[in-house]
Amino acid sequence: MTNNSLNMPGDLDKKDIISLLSLDNDSDIEMLLKTASKLKIENFGEKFLNYGILTFSNFCEENCNFCGLREDNFSIERYRLNPEEILQGAKSISNLGIKEIILESGLDTFYDTDVISYLIYSLKQSFDFKITLSLGERGFDEYRSWKFTGADNYLLRLVTSNENLFANYHTSGSLEKRVRHLEYLKRQGYKLITGTFIGTPGQSIEDIANDLLTLKTLKPGTINLIPFIPAPFTPFQNKKGIDVKLLIKSIAAARLIMPGTNIIIPPQFDFLGTDDINLGVNSCGNVITTNFSIKSFTTEIPYRSIKSENGLLKNRTKLISKINHDVFSSAILKSNENKFQ
Ligand code: SF4
DSSP: OOOOGGGSTTOOOHHHHHHHHTOOSHHHHHHHHHHHHHHHHHHHTTOOEEEEEEEEEOOOSOOOTTOTTOTTOTTSOOOBOOHHHHHHHHHHHHHTTOOEEEEEESSOTTSOHHHHHHHHHHHHHHSOOEEEEEOOSOOHHHHHHHHHHTOOEEEOOOBOSOHHHHHHHOSSOOHHHHHHHHHHHHHTTOEEEEEEEESOTTOOHHHHHHHHHHHHHHOOSEEEEEEOOOOTTSTTTTSOOOOHHHHHHHHHHHHHHSTTSEEBOOGGGGGTTOHHHHHHHHTTOOEEEEEOOTHHHHOSOOOOOOOOTTSHHHHHHHHHHHHHTTGGGGOOOOTTOOTTO
């Protein structure tokens, strides 16, 4: 490798990052992964954090062009859980020893400020959870109320740092507005979980380098780099999907740029067919997410075992099948049914 980027992690400039993302030779990529792995071990040891994602609604009022949950996608079955079911699900997640819960939905204002506050309050009363909200762009007054009630983190994706791409991927909002929301959340005391897509239509290597540097300036608690996989029945359904090597290089570069920041191992690796290279990737990321949405219990998604030195990732498959037979099996709601009005 001709550059010296690997010798000065945390201090890389755009040129360094572009050169890392452009690596083509397997031995160079391996060296990048080794350096990133070393940094991960230095900062986090051998342990993984496990975030349990409870997707309580897949309704969404937005129409992001890349997302299968977009409002205009009539091909998916929509569901909502009522508060009792959400708390029951949280109990099962807690019983599995998971300490970080992500309450996730599309942008679904059916769950108003008070309902979310009730959930936060109840979760804090009953369980030893750190609570992350992932509810899309909501009102500033809502963010404030939920922080006051006890929410710890907020997951809101930057998506991209390129204004034109942002406009191309969304049918409303703007990059400027998204950054305003992220900054406001931080000012309210939330730790941010945020990230960008890798491999989206029209994205260049330079865009990814800019994205990683922008993420660094946001000082998030956790980074989430999401591989672009075209979702059926969306405007992007026929676009080219992620180049897995680029994803791997991006995660490793993120570790070099932000050595002490939590980085999520994208769960999409489960079905990207990358077993051979998972070990390296796993050792750069330090956060496993386990999705407890109803859809992942009954599903189609072929969750496979993933190789890992300590077997923690393998456990995700077990967790999913365990909870499958737990509370949620009785909680599948009929399409468009609003059970707690
Ligand atoms: S707001 Fe989120 S869930 Fe809704 S369409 Fe956009 S990315 Fe999908």
